[in-house]
Amino acid sequence: MSAPLLSIKSVSKKFGAVVALEEVSLDVGAGEFFALLGPSGCGKTTLMRCIAGFESPDAGTIALSGVDLSGVPPNRRPVNMMFQSYALFPHLNVFENIAFGLRRQGETRDAIDARVNELLAMTQLSVFGHRRIAELSGGQKQRVALARALAPRPKMLLLDEPLGALDRKLREETQFQLKEIQRRTQTSFVIVTHDQDEALALADRIAVMRAGRVEQVAGPMEIYDRPATRFVAGFVGETNFIEGRLDRNGAAALITEFGRIPCEPGNLPDGAQATLSVRPERIGVARDGEGIVGFVEDFVFRGETTLLRVRVASNIVLRAAASHGERHAIGDSVRLSFPPGAGALLAEER
Amino acid sequence: MSARRKLSLGERLVIAAPYLWIGAFFLAPMLLIAKISVSQSVLARPPYRPIFEPSDSLAAIWAKAQTFTFDAYRALVSDTLYLESYLYSLTIAAVSTLITLIIAYPFALAMARAPERLRPLLIGLAAAPFWTSFLIRVYAWIALLKDEGLINNALMALGLITAPLQMFATTGAVVVGIVYSYLPFMLLPLYAVLERQDPSLREAAADLGASPAQVFLRVTLPLSREGVVAGALLVFIPAVGEFVIPDLLGGSETLMIGRTLWNDFFSNHDWPAASAAAIVLVAVLMIPLLLWERARLADEGGA
Numbered sequence: 001m002s003a004p005l006l007s008i009k010s011v012s013k014k015f016g017a018v019v020a021l022e023e024v025s026l027d028v029g030a031g032e033f034f035a036l037l038g039p040s041g042c043g044k045t046t047l048m049r050c051i052a053g054f055e056s057p058d059a060g061t062i063a064l065s066g067v068d069l070s071g072v073p074p075n076r077r078p079v080n081m082m083f084q085s086y087a088l089f090p091h092l093n094v095f096e097n098i099a100f101g102l103r104r105q106g107e108t109r110d111a112i113d114a115r116v117n118e119l120l121a122m123t124q125l126s127v128f129g130h131r132r133i134a135e136l137s138g139g140q141k142q143r144v145a146l147a148r149a150l151a152p153r154p155k156m157l158l159l160d161e162p163l164g165a166l167d168r169k170l171r172e173e174t175q176f177q178l179k180e181i182q183r184r185t186q187t188s189f190v191i192v193t194h195d196q197d198e199a200l201a202l203a204d205r206i207a208v209m210r211a212g213r214v215e216q217v218a219g220p221m222e223i224y225d226r227p228a229t230r231f232v233a234g235f236v237g238e239t240n241f242i243e244g245r246l247d248r249n250g251a252a253a254l255i256t257e258f259g260r261i262p263c264e265p266g267n268l269p270d271g272a273q274a275t276l277s278v279r280p281e282r283i284g285v286a287r288d289g290e291g292i293v294g295f296v297e298d299f300v301f302r303g304e305t306t307l308l309r310v311r312v313a314s315n316i317v318l319r320a321a322a323s324h325g326e327r328h329a330i331g332d333s334v335r336l337s338f339p340p341g342a343g344a345l346l347a348e349e350r
Numbered sequence: 351m352s353a354r355r356k357l358s359l360g361e362r363l364v365i366a367a368p369y370l371w372i373g374a375f376f377l378a379p380m381l382l383i384a385k386i387s388v389s390q391s392v393l394a395r396p397p398y399r400p401i402f403e404p405s406d407s408l409a410a411i412w413a414k415a416q417t418f419t420f421d422a423y424r425a426l427v428s429d430t431l432y433l434e435s436y437l438y439s440l441t442i443a444a445v446s447t448l449i450t451l452i453i454a455y456p457f458a459l460a461m462a463r464a465p466e467r468l469r470p471l472l473i474g475l476a477a478a479p480f481w482t483s484f485l486i487r488v489y490a491w492i493a494l495l496k497d498e499g500l501i502n503n504a505l506m507a508l509g510l511i512t513a514p515l516q517m518f519a520t521t522g523a524v525v526v527g528i529v530y531s532y533l534p535f536m537l538l539p540l541y542a543v544l545e546r547q548d549p550s551l552r553e554a555a556a557d558l559g560a561s562p563a564q565v566f567l568r569v570t571l572p573l574s575r576e577g578v579v580a581g582a583l584l585v586f587i588p589a590v591g592e593f594v595i596p597d598l599l600g601g602s603e604t605l606m607i608g609r610t611l612w613n614d615f616f617s618n619h620d621w622p623a624a625s626a627a628a629i630v631l632v633a634v635l636m637i638p639l640l641l642w643e644r645a646r647l648a649d650e651g652g653a
Contacts, residue, residue, distance in 0.1 A: 052553075053556075053557075054553055073556070075561055076559075077557075081557045083550050083554055085548070085550055087550040088554075089554075091575075100560075101559050104560050148558070149558075152559060
């Protein structure tokens with residue numbers, strides 16, 4: 001990657017005795033759509049507030065375009081933020097909310113009018129320019145907040161749970177709008193979210209955070225298929241954790257209570273205790289033939305697939321997705337197959 | 351509105367209670383004063399005519415009503431003393447309100463931004479003067495301001511002045527007294543609106559490039575307008591009619607309307623004149639208030 005737009009190096013932050021960030025290092029490229037994903041309290045919002053300048057790190061540096069931002073107040077940073085609560089100014093109308101940042105930059109009236117109208121059009125708000133904020137729906141407020149943050153042409157836009165307050169249907173629509181606007185404006189977007197689907201759908205790269213640390217930074221596919229830790233595997237999507245001992249002789253496999261499961265050993269030594277994460281939809285389900293024998297305990301119809309809970313040993317139940325059209329009943333015996341590369345071997349927890 | 355539900359007797363009573371209260375203790379006295387203001391001043395007890403008796407027949411009431419006169423109001427216009435008193439009162443009240451606002455705003459802001467667990471204590475401190483009698487607090491200012499008072503003695507002892515400054519019995523002393531006495535009435539409504547303000551609005555403004563001064567002028571101040579107006583009214587209205595403070599701290603030249611009223615009532619025994627002055631004062635205060643309220647409602651409803 002060429003020199004990153006945003007470079008975060010070993011940033012730590014404590015609130016009293018609570019560690020919010022611990023040695024966080026990240027790079028975000030120009031024009032990239034980047035997601036900070038994690039459960040509440042993982043430090044993702046604190047990291048975003050450090051980038052915006054509302055908090056200052058106890059240690060480490062944050063640099064934008066190679067310029068260290070420490071000591072630069074929020075109003076001097078070429079970074080804008082879209083607040084979770086939107087934080088729209090209730091005493092100003094839609095037009096003036098969007099124009100707020102431009103007026104602070106001292107642009108000419110004509111330039112401000114042109115830019116605000118452009119953004120109103122981009123966010124489909126053209127007829128709402130003179131509305132008061134209190135007269136807008138939730139979705140409209142969300143768009144005003146986005147337009148207001150984009151108006152001063154920031155180098156980077158920070159979005160704090162931008163879709164969190166919208167209902168499910170609107171959220172999906174807005175995801176596409178957000179992606180399109182990001183592509184069109186060529187601005188780096190950094191989104192904070194606790195919703196794994198949102199992160200997978202929107203981001204070019206995702207940083208999964210937990211308890212103030214970054215667990216993994218990778219593209220959505222890699223995060224999903226090759227989670228680096230048990231936490232990432234469990235937080236993003238559904239998965240089975242299969243415990244076993246690694247056998248590197250010949251085709252590598254994990255020796256488990258219910259049989260051999262092929263896997264890619266990575267750099268783990270022979271005989272190591274390891275955990276394999278396997279997504280339910282990567283497990284093949286058949287009525288007979290080769291494979292590990294199990295009994296259907298329970299099933300949930302999901303439309304495209306049917307999720308089965310299959311008992312493979314007295315104390316082990318795996319979840320496997322059977323494709324549409326196959327019918328299974330409780331108590332049926334099935335064969336589970338694990339294609340090579342179906343799972344990701346996880347390093348032992350620290 | 352959809353069809354009205356019939357209200358039960360209990361509900362009617364609950365709704366009626368505040369109206370009865372206002373009617374009995376505000377409207378009825380106002381009507382009495384209005385009636386006295388159009389009566390004739392006489393040397394008697396009470397010093398005005400006519401007086402209605404419960405035994406009066408309708409004809410008698412009508413005959414007595416014929417004697418109503420607007421002489422007292424004419425006197426208000428013809429005697430420049432009243433006009434001067436009104437203007438003087440309004441000016442003093444306006445200046446005091448402005449100073450109160452300027453002093454109270456930073457305090458309210460500091461209180462609203464203080465750590466949450468400190469705030470009840472700060473509110474308690476702001477309200478602490480109310481634990482002492484208002485009169486005693488105003489008297490205390492005499493001790494501070496008079497020629498051989500604390501301030502003059504201190505300044506002389508320090509050698510900063512050689513002769514005592516004339517502070518007591520001046521217009522300035524009246525303003526100081528009003529500002530001091532009414533400060534909590536400005537402080538508390540300001541604190542209430544500032545404390546409610548969403549801090550993310552200030553962050554958003556800063557994020558969009560507003561300097562701290564711009565954040566204050568563009569966001570904090572406009573969003574505290576309701577508190578400023580409420581505080582200003584709570585100070586201005588009683589300050590216009592203030593009697594005790596100008597009487598105790600003012601000099602002979604501080605002729606505020608409250609004092610003029612007092613003189614008419616107790617010294618001149620001209621109840622109609624005093625009543626007319628009071629009615630005009632209420633009108634002067636109420637009419638701008640009603641206009642402002644109507645403009646505000648139109649502003650909110652229409653847009």
